[in-house]
Amino acid sequence: MANSSTDNIDIELFKDDLKYIDQKFLQSIIQIFSFIYEDEKQFLLMTKKATYAYGEVICSWLSLENKLTKPQWISLLNDIKIVQVDSGSDFVAILTDEGQVFLAGHVETKWKTSKTLRLINTDKDRFKMIACGSYHLLMLRQDDHVFATGCDQITCIKSSCECLGDEKNRNTPCLVPFHNADSTRIKDIVAGNYHSLFLFENGQLWGCGSNENGELGLGYDIGQSTLTKLPFENVQQIACSKDQNLSLAHDGLNYYAWGESENGKWSSPRKLYDQHSSFASASALLLESQTTFSLTSVNLCESNHTSTIQSNCKLFDNPDNYDVEFIIEEKRIKVSKCYLKSVSKFYDDKFSGDWKEKKEVTICDYNYDAYYEYLRMLHMGEIRFNHQNITELISLVYSHGDEKFIKQCQTFISDDLNENTINKYHPLIKNIELKNCTANLLIFASKKCCPKPPTIFGETMQIL
Template sequence: MARLPNENIDIELFQDDFKYIDQEFLPSVVSICSLFTYVDQKEFLLMTEESTYAYGEIICSWLSLKHDRTKPQQISCLDDMKIVRVDSSHCFVAILTDDGRVYLASNDSSWKTNNTFRLINTGNDCFKMIACGGEHLLLLRQDGHVFAMGNNCYGQITGNNEKSSYESMINTGIDNVKLIACGVDHSFSITNKGEIYSWGLNNWYQLGLVDKKNRNTPCLVLFPNDDSTRIKDIVAGHQHSLFLFENGQLWGCGSNFYGELGIDDCIVSKLTKIPIENVQQIKCSKFDSFSLAYDGSSYYAWGKTKYGKWSSPKRLDDHPTSFVAAAAMIRHISHTIGLTSTIYVFGSHDSLSYKSILRLFDNQDNYDVEFIIDKKRIKACKCYLKSASEYYCRMFSGKWTENDKVNIDDYSYETYYAYLRMLHNGKIHITRQNITELVDLANCYGDKRLMEYCKTFIRSVLNKHTLGIYHPLIEKYEMKELYDKLAHLDQNHLQSSTKRTKFF
């Protein structure tokens, strides 16, 4: 069954990790989740439309599977499940299905997983969100109640801080909750009223409570709660916490030893504003001490990087297309945060030949035209665009010659940015989320190369499960090269429907 992605990934980021896998298998992968561990080896869950696969020695050993670097191992107990969330720590991985079931696999005997995925909620409880700490798990039930399991040595699952619970879920006593988050040994929840509760380890003031006392029951974090400061999201790391508000302000507290809070102080004992504005999304690593933010057009990073300690947010000028790509730029590893879908990359892979040309794209110091989309701007050079595209050659001729601003109303900022970048570096990232816009753009602009890339993408993902999605697109734009495959799938679908009709 289809997986539901929450972020797009360039599969090229994983080309070294997957170089031994049968290349005919990779196009069937629709989602990738990299699992965090304390070792140099990388561990993955790979999802196709129908199955989930383990890849890596450690995750395979947890599931009684034999690791083969040329072949991901199918996890049969998860077949035909629609997975909507994956999270992990160094000693367990948890998954959430669309029907509210939670499964967990671990190498820690305390969890009693018996070398497979253990179903956690065996009753009628249905959950809508999960979050993993270092050794504990939070679960948000559909009705807004929060439950917890795992190690409780610091009170991170609430209750008696000497009693852990690996077999049954503990009710935290919090209800009306819309979001949960975990640091390594501390926990957060946000209620529908915008109230923030925290509990667990607090040795670096990471709970936002202005003292260093651990908490074994949820405590209200005092923070202004008017319309301008309504909480939007919380992420937590090893010993720090970040709070994103609806007005785009980002605040933090806790350890800042590696600069993971983006300010100068080593320890931040109270909630402090981080010097970055208009933030839309945030991420941080539980184990690698770095933080990331996205403001709608650019990604920012700070903390422990491969270039040293960044004590304040720095904008990543190479225009990463996802948090995963941003993480790969500043760390030696690339990893996902949650369940993530792949992007299929089409075009030239000779980046050296495009380096000088790429300097002409979205360069603040060298442009003579701006494309304006939803109040966002993409800068470019007319002369180069005219040489790269017949459409732009016509656009910037005649009465358009002196026009230095072009409003784009028919396409999203992300899609149009990807297309203009393709004209400068020869590559385009195609996903199920942008394929419809890209096909329409290729047709409207008469871009044969882009249209071929789109057809190749559709051919690679077209099957009985995606037939309903791509059939209208193939017909509308008369993609004759795909008619044979479409007819074959249509015939099989018709025969299958006939058999079901006769059976009933």
């Protein structure tokens, strides 16, 4: 879910896409969702009381006039609070706080949206979670029953309708039968390219659909037309790629992957021994390019079917889902203890020790912008450096022991060395011993700044 105010929405992420829109209107936005259809980025922009479409494709799906300078008001969603948005290859799904699910999609597909929003649940059905695959949609009802719908293309039949036990066209939601005697509740649902995964609160993982590339992790490549228990226990989080046949799981300590990667097909789960802070960072080693993951929530994130990674926005600064607040410079950042413990040894130690019973933690050693960016990094899998935050972020990354982002710090400094920055970076490299930067600093200093060999860490260095 999204933040309740615009304070933490980084409009800079979308400045090129939204540059023609009135800036006063942009300041009223509290939620942003974007996706790409046929190489064109489309937007849903939400204020406190209304939702707007922006982009030629999304406007055409809703029979709205596309205007470069003016997002178009979606009257059907007026005064409706949106709690989740997700998208597939040719459709977008919207979940409201009252449990309604709306669809908009390409008019030539079998979604039957008729160039408008289509309400797909009945008056009695109320849903609490949605997940879009490439060609199918999963919905978790408030009573923990799962429903699925999808188009009648052959590729889609194998992904959505096989979990229903037949190959009929599914333009209306149909109950997914669980042959599971365990009565524990479903914690999460994710939909992939041609398969679906279901995580129970007891840590069991179930799946169905295509298994041609091992994306169900069963040790073989035979598809499953009915729900099948997967060989996992104590799973805490799951994710799967929408446009590539890859699945991932996290047990609180380690990440596991199975399916199709750049190293081949893995029909059984493999533990990833590199340290990762999110599914996004875990995927970097597995795919030649970044991919879109189907996660529980995507508000304030881009959904790009070719290059952007959705991540754990639902757990970051969400007023409806947090159990501790960081207080920095009289500002607050809301987070989940459980999530931070699962992705960071530093926070695992703190929330198991000194901070275990705390609901508020005051941070005095770092400024708000740097700490916010660091926590954002732990959820998004990437970190944004600039000349203003580099010093504090390096200190944060080192003190919290994030090896992957230490390398990013080094790369940023190495690439940014010039006559204007050398005086700033020299003591930083020396004090924190960013050794990968030392060679670049020496070469630059010898050529640009120093008539004699420079000294680093108290020793005269020879330039060969």
